[in-house]
Amino acid sequence: MSPRIALLGFSIECNRFAPIATEADFAYRCLLRGDAIVTDARSASPQALGEMPGFVTAMDATGPWQPRPLTLAMAEPNGPVDHAFFESLMEEWRIGLRALRGQVEGAFCVMHGAGLTTVLDDPEGAVQALVRAELGEIPFICTYDLHANVSDANVALNDAYVGYLTNPHMDMRARGEESAGLMRRLLKGERFVRAHRRLPIVAPTVSLLTAQGPYAEVINLGQERRAADTRIVNVSVMAGFAYGDTPFNGMCAIVTATHQGAADALTDELADAAWARRDRFVAKLTPLEEATERAMTSPTPLAFADVADNPGGGGRGNTMWLLEAFHRAGVQGAVFGVIHDPALVAEAKAVGVGGQFEARFNRAAEQDPFSRPFAAEAEVKALSDGHVTGRRGIFAGTAMQLGDTAWLRLGGIDVVVISQRTQCADPAFLEHLGIDVGAARCVVVKSRGHFRGGFDEFFQHEQIVEVDAPGLTSPILSRFDWTKLPRPVLPLDQDASR
Ligand SMILES: [Zn+2]
Structure with a gap:
């Protein structure tokens, strides 16, 4: 048998x-x-x-x-x-x-x-x-x-x-x-x-x-x-x-x-x-100010990883520190993917492709202390239902549901906003709307590291900048109130021993 x-x-x-x-x-x-x-x-x-x-x-x-x-x-x-x-x-x-x-x-x-x-x-x-x-x-x-x-x-x-x-x-x-x-x-x-x-x-x-x-x-x-x-x-x-x-x-x-x-x-x-x-086994991150400067001046395209707000580690995918800093500095040719904000997508759908409106991020009740509001003038460039089959990396061949999705343009920055919280690990999340990832001066991803498997055809290891911003998945472990970790433990406690 x-x-x-x-x-x-x-x-x-x-x-x-x-x-x-x-x-x-x-x-x-x-x-x-x-x-x-x-x-x-x-x-x-x-x-x-x-x-x-x-x-x-x-x-x-x-x-x-x-x-x-x-x-x-x-x-x-x-x-x-x-x-x-x-x-x-x-x-x-x-x-x-x-x-x-x-x-x-x-x-x-x-x-x-x-x-x-x-x-x-x-x-x-x-x-x-x-x-x-x-x-x-x-x-x-x-x-x-x-x-x-x-x-x-x-x-x-x-x-x-x-x-x-x-x-x-x-x-x-x-x-x-x-x-x-x-x-x-x-x-x-x-x-x-x-x-x-x-x-x-x-x-x-x-x-x-x-x-x-x-x-x-x-x-x-x-x-x-x-x-x-x-x-x-x-x-x-x-x-x-x-x-x-x-x-x-x-x-x-x-x-x-x-x-x-x-x-x-x-x-x-x-x-x-x-x-x-x-x-x-330690974290070496780039301060946000330095990351913004590099986004303004780098002669080669760069990928910025918002490692502290990684939905692939429980982050809400909606913190605004990088977007606000890049927008204020006037960064041009940047693509941000993907921000989780169902209310904003719904409004973008109502406005329609080609329409202008004030994009208010995180207007809903805050999910955690890091999900703070940010607003800027935006144009709706494209909309989708968010059904995407992964093209490359950890989601290659996998049927993904991003929920209703909008491509917004804020000054010189393109932002992809989704309705089902997901880590930005696959360029298809951006490309299915018509965005040319290869033409971007910089890409900012809500991802700790899985984006490396999907975006490797655009960015080599040396072109990746891991940015230090606040968030639920910050690699700076001293910022958390641990309750159950066995202590002492490295890298938190230098006296840890086997
Ligand atoms: Zn894992």
């Missing part, structure tokens, strides 16, 4: 300091049930991020199997999830898993790993415990985002822990495919063990790129060791997500292997390698 595999997922990155995430936040991004999960995974432009499509299509390609899909819930990073909604998801999974007891040979679960609810610090651990409680000791594989905060339960309660290797996250689909390969091995009777080591390093987000830098070196070391030793099944070095503010924050190496001694030795080696580089 072909193996039957339970499919489920819970994926959201939660910023302790951001407003609560609700069912609606999942519904507009990806909340799929039953066969819709498999249909979506097999489609040309899925709603789901790449792990489930990668797993399903790789299982399809490697032999007979029977998917048993339950519920897949994914949302844009936000604040902690409304616990009542999470409980309703748990009840759905409980009912579905119980019906599959004795009826499946394996389970695959897509996780993020930096989830929170308004009650729980480790909802992923709760989901994994539920899968084990209902299905027992069958082969069970979980995928995790590179920004996962790793609890002991996240490692203990599965057979293989598969984390992303890249930041920007270009390997989501590859990790799903890898998981299918590991599932086939487990189904043939192989057994895996795991080891993990957590370090007192809560690295600023901007220090965690994987093309270069200290984090890249540790990840590459792990992959070299895996390639050289057949006992090593998977090596994941998880950076963690500072703003989750949990007791188990901290960079963590996890090794899945066929031999416990080999797993233990490699996690120790990776922890040593990360610790040896601890002084390099």
Whole structure:
């Protein structure tokens, strides 16, 4: 009989300091049930991020199997999830898993790993415990985002822990495919063990790129060791997500292997390698005044990242510090993408293409102390319904919904305003309105780093300026009132030790 595999997922990155995430936040991004999960995974432009499509299509390609899909819930990073909604998801999974007891040979679960609810610090651990409680000791594989905060339960309660290797996250689909390969091995009777080591390093987000830098070196070391030793099944070095503010924050190496001694030795080696580089996990940002000056005078095009207001980390995507400074200074040829302001888009739609009006940003009740008002004369250049298929980077091939969208021109600055909060990680978000990104003197993105994967054909690493402005995702970690981080921890406390 072909193996039957339970499919489920819970994926959201939660910023302790951001407003609560609700069912609606999942519904507009990806909340799929039953066969819709498999249909979506097999489609040309899925709603789901790449792990489930990668797993399903790789299982399809490697032999007979029977998917048993339950519920897949994914949302844009936000604040902690409304616990009542999470409980309703748990009840759905409980009912579905119980019906599959004795009826499946394996389970695959897509996780993020930096989830929170308004009650729980480790909802992923709760989901994994539920899968084990209902299905027992069958082969069970979980995928995790590179920004996962790793609890002991996240490692203990599965057979293989598969984390992303890249930041920007270009390997989501590859990790799903890898998981299918590991599932086939487990189904043939192989057994895996795991080891993990957590370090007192809560690295600023901007220090965690994987093309270069200290984090890249540790990840590459792990992959070299895996390639050289057949006992090593998977090596994941998880950076963690500072703003989750949990007791188990901290960079963590996890090794899945066929031999416990080999797993233990490699996690120790990776922890040593990360610790040896601890002084390099720091944020070096450009002050706003200097960024504005560079926007005025740079002979080459530049990309400015508003890293402290990254919707991909729970930011509201609507702070005005950069736009106000560039507008006041008279910057020409700049494109800002993408500002989240549904009320402003609705007014722009009423005014119509070609119309002039006073664009009042953040007129609605403030979502957080950083979402302050700003107003300027504007012309409506174009409008759209915001249905965009990602072209390049982490959203390539993914069906995205930006909601009603407007292209406004404020003096020499073009601004794209959207109605569904999303990180500006793909040039298609701007291009679908008719904007020529390649012709811009500078582009300003509400994104910490994933824009690098989408805008790399316009901007090299040296052309990217990470700007220091206030916000919910500031990499300057001393600006937050942490409540649960284990202390002392680097880079906040110089006396942190292993
Ligand atoms: Zn991530």
